[in-house]
Amino acid sequence: MEPTIIFAVALAGALAILAGIFEDLESDTGSQSNPNSQVQLAPQIGHLHRYFNKAISGEPPAYGFWSTTGATVAVLLQTRFLSGFGEMHSVILASIFGALVAASILSFYAIFAHISRTASMRPFKQPLQLDVILSPLPLFFAYGFLAVLCVTLISFITNMVLLNPFPVPLIALLFGITLGTIGSSTGDIHYGSERLYQTFIFGSGIPISKQGDIDVKAEYGFRNSIDTPYFTSRFGGPVTGLCFGAIVFLDNWSRLFTFAGKWTPILLGIIIIILLFLINLSIEIYTRNRFNEFTKE
Amino acid sequence: MDPIIALFGIIIGGTLVGVCVHFIPCSAVGAMAATTGIATGPTMLAAGAGMMGLMAAAYNLDNGLALMLASGAIASMLMIALTSVVANITYAFGVGVAPTSGQSEYDRFTGFEQKQCLTPGTDGHGIPTQSFISGVIGAAIGGIGGALVFYSVYTLISPSIPSSTAVAIAGIIAVGIYIINGVLPAYTLVGKTEGMTDEKFKTTPKTFYSCLIMSTVSGIFVYAASVVI
Numbered sequence: 355m356e357p358t359i360i361f362a363v364a365l366a367g368a369l370a371i372l373a374g375i376f377e378d379l380e381s382d383t384g385s386q387s388n389p390n391s392q393v394q395l396a397p398q399i400g401h402l403h404r405y406f407n408k409a410i411s412g413e414p415p416a417y418g419f420w421s422t423t424g425a426t427v428a429v430l431l432q433t434r435f436l437s438g439f440g441e442m443h444s445v446i447l448a449s450i451f452g453a454l455v456a457a458s459i460l461s462f463y464a465i466f467a468h469i470s471r472t473a474s475m476r477p478f479k480q481p482l483q484l485d486v487i488l489s490p491l492p493l494f495f496a497y498g499f500l501a502v503l504c505v506t507l508i509s510f511i512t513n514m515v516l517l518n519p520f521p522v523p524l525i526a527l528l529f530g531i532t533l534g535t536i537g538s539s540t541g542d543i544h545y546g547s548e549r550l551y552q553t554f555i556f557g558s559g560i561p562i563s564k565q566g567d568i569d570v571k572a573e574y575g576f577r578n579s580i581d582t583p584y585f586t587s588r589f590g591g592p593v594t595g596l597c598f599g600a601i602v603f604l605d606n607w608s609r610l611f612t613f614a615g616k617w618t619p620i621l622l623g624i625i626i627i628i629l630l631f632l633i634n635l636s637i638e639i640y641t642r643n644r645f646n647e648f649t650k651e
Numbered sequence: 652m653d654p655i656i657a658l659f660g661i662i663i664g665g666t667l668v669g670v671c672v673h674f675i676p677c678s679a680v681g682a683m684a685a686t687t688g689i690a691t692g693p694t695m696l697a698a699g700a701g702m703m704g705l706m707a708a709a710y711n712l713d714n715g716l717a718l719m720l721a722s723g724a725i726a727s728m729l730m731i732a733l734t735s736v737v738a739n740i741t742y743a744f745g746v747g748v749a750p751t752s753g754q755s756e757y758d759r760f761t762g763f764e765q766k767q768c769l770t771p772g773t774d775g776h777g778i779p780t781q782s783f784i785s786g787v788i789g790a791a792i793g794g795i796g797g798a799l800v801f802y803s804v805y806t807l808i809s810p811s812i813p814s815s816t817a818v819a820i821a822g823i824i825a826v827g828i829y830i831i832n833g834v835l836p837a838y839t840l841v842g843k844t845e846g847m848t849d850e851k852f853k854t855t856p857k858t859f860y861s862c863l864i865m866s867t868v869s870g871i872f873v874y875a876a877s878v879v880i
Contacts, residue, residue: 388682388690414695512706519709519818527826528702532730535699538682538691540737544745546682546690557747561772562685589745597737601730605707616714619707623725627787630732634783635761637739641749641777642768 362515363610366508367603373504374595375587377417377533378541380497382549382586383490383579384408384464386416387538389546394471395566397480403570404483406490406579408467413542414534417501420456421530424502425509425523428452432510445514449506457499464494490579497583505529508602516606529602536598544590549582557645652716652806658874660803665832665866666859667796672697672836673855674789675731676782676846680774681738684746687753687775687782687845689738694833696734697793700727701829704794705822708801712818716802723798724791731790735778742777750777755848760784775845785846796832801825807877828869832862 380386383406385393390409397403410416428448435444465487472482509525512518518525550568551560570577583591608622652660672693681690689696707726711719742748749768753775757764761780769775778786805821812820838861839854846852 388679391679392683412692412695414691414699517710518706519712519815520706520822521815521819524819524822524826525706528706528822531695531702532699535691535695536734536737539689539696539699539734540741542682543684543690543738543741547684547742547746551683559746559748559770559773559776560683560685561770562680562774563772565680565683565685590741593737593741593745597733600737601703601733604733605703605726605729609710616711616718617721620718620721620725623722623729627725627728627732630729630736631783631787634732634736634739634778635780637736637743638750638761638763638777638780641739641743642763645743645747645749645768 358515360610362511363603363606366511366516366606367599369504369508369511370602371595371599373501373508373533374536374598375591376497376501376504377537378591378594379583379587380494380501381413381537381542382545382582382590383493383497385579386410387413387542389542389550392546392550392566392568394475396568396570397475397478399566401566401568401570402480403568404486404576404578406464406468406486407471408464409471410463410467412534413538414531417534417537418527418530420460420498420502421505421509421526421533422523423459424449424452424456424506425526426452427455428506428510429522445507445510449503449510452506453499453503456502457495460498461491461495464491486578493580493583501533505533532601533598536601537594540597541586541590541594544593545582545586549585652803654807654874654877657803657807658870660799661828661870661873662863662866664796664799664803665828665869666862667792667799668697668701668829669832669835669858669862669865670855671789671793671796672833672840673844673852673858674792674847675700675786676778676844678843680843681776684742684748684770684776685773686843687751687777687779688843689734689778689786692837692842693840693844694830694837696731697789697833698830700730700790701793701797701833702826703727703730704797705801705825705829708798709818709822712805719802720795720798724794727790727794727797728787731786732783735783735786739777748776750779751775752779752781752845752848754845754850755781759848781848782846785848789846797825797829800828804873807873811877824873828866831865831869835861835865
């Protein structure tokens with residue numbers, strides 16, 4: 355077992371944790387993915403709001419696109435930088451430029467998505483405000499940049515050190531789609547179920563009849579999208595990072611061992627899945643005992 | 652692999668991908684803890700799992716079909732299992748609700764009563780054990796399907812073009828066929844399913860036939876293209 359490979363597996367896992375955190379915070383800041391339906395629904399039931407409303411597409415295809423864009427630009431630049439900076443520095447420098455391009459495209463899409471979404475809410479008197487567009491823009495750019503940078507670097511590590519036969523942009527596409535799926539499946543729950551409905555008592559659940567009845571007032575004035583990561587970075591972001599980081603790390607880690615021949619990763623994978631089943635069961639038992647006081651009419 | 656067998660590999664793999672989506676518990680409204688399932692679209696979750704499967708399968712390109720299919724299945728299962736666990740952690744500690752099915756009286760595997768922890772006015776929340784097991788089974792089917800398509804396309808085109816290019820093209824075609832067949836069940840699931848315990852699971856034959864037709868068309872295109880090459 356080479357130390358370089360072990361370090362690469364650990365680094366890929368660590369970068370995946372960061373990518374997950376930043377991806378979730380970026381989507382929460384712009385109300386992307388499934389909680390977007392609530393932000394879109396709010397004006398229709400009389401709640402005019404100051405949330406940023408960007409549903410460019412579902413998170414998986416969106417992050418597949420940003421990541422592939424970043425990785426493609428990075429691969430093209432890396433071949434140019436190779437002679438001047440050496441292999442490692444050229445990859446890092448090219449990934450930074452690639453992520454910058456992807457984050458710029460993301461920001462443009464976000465602006466147009468917000469304007470067109472808000473314009474479609476005109477019959478319900480939802481105003482289009484310039485500061486609502488401009489204030490969270492640096493946040494999208496920063497979070498999007500960091501998420502794409504991490505995915506691009508993971509793609510380079512997977513291709514160059516872990517020797518995956520896929521080219522870097524295709525690896526970035528696969529990781530981007532998976533990252534978007536995980537962000538949409540885990541971290542967004544904290545935004546859609548808790549942040550948007552903080553007036554409901556914790557643990558009481560959100561009845562379907564209350565959908566769209568989101569919190570529009572903050573401690574001082576109206577709520578805005580800049581405050582959202584302040585809340586979701588405490589839980590939603592880290593759990594997304596935990597999930598994506600664990601997937602990337604465990605998948606690569608299981609390939610490090612050869613005690614049962616070529617079938618060792620499969621054996622380890624089955625053991626991990628059985629452990630996850632037991633963890634899931636224990637969470638279910640714990641929550642059934644802990645959160646059943648609000649479920650009676 | 653014989654080209655005709657590879658063509659059948661694409662058809663079988665594509666159909667398996669379509670069928671797998673019915674097993675994976677998903678619901679967009681799950682993001683508001685208002686329905687049972689992982690909080691995203693079924694197609695997107697199946698695609699996310701399938702992509703991890705493809706990535707793992709690519710490592711075993713030279714180790715034979717059996718190991719490739721197994722590694723694809725295991726990586727997909729790992730992705731769904733981890734996502735389910737972390738989603739349940741979010742529901743438990745971020746929202747404060749227990750995993751509950753909105754359609755079943757009792758969990759088929761644990762026997763837990765479901766209505767006991769159901770928030771009034773919702774159609775369930777979280778991923779109970781029956782949905783977890785269903786999702787893992789679906790991920791295994793999808794992972795095998797995706798890896799089979801990848802391997803079949805690779806064996807079809809690799810004699811004509813350099814190996815590294817063939818891997819990339821086979822990977823892109825496998826992603827394409829995966830997403831095409833993953834989208835088709837959306838018309839029968841309509842954005843929400845609890846997995847194999849859901850009423851909509853009975854519509855699986857419809858998805859099977861539509862994916863069979865779609866995979867056959869896709870497979871013939873790939874076969875024709877490889878013959879032209």
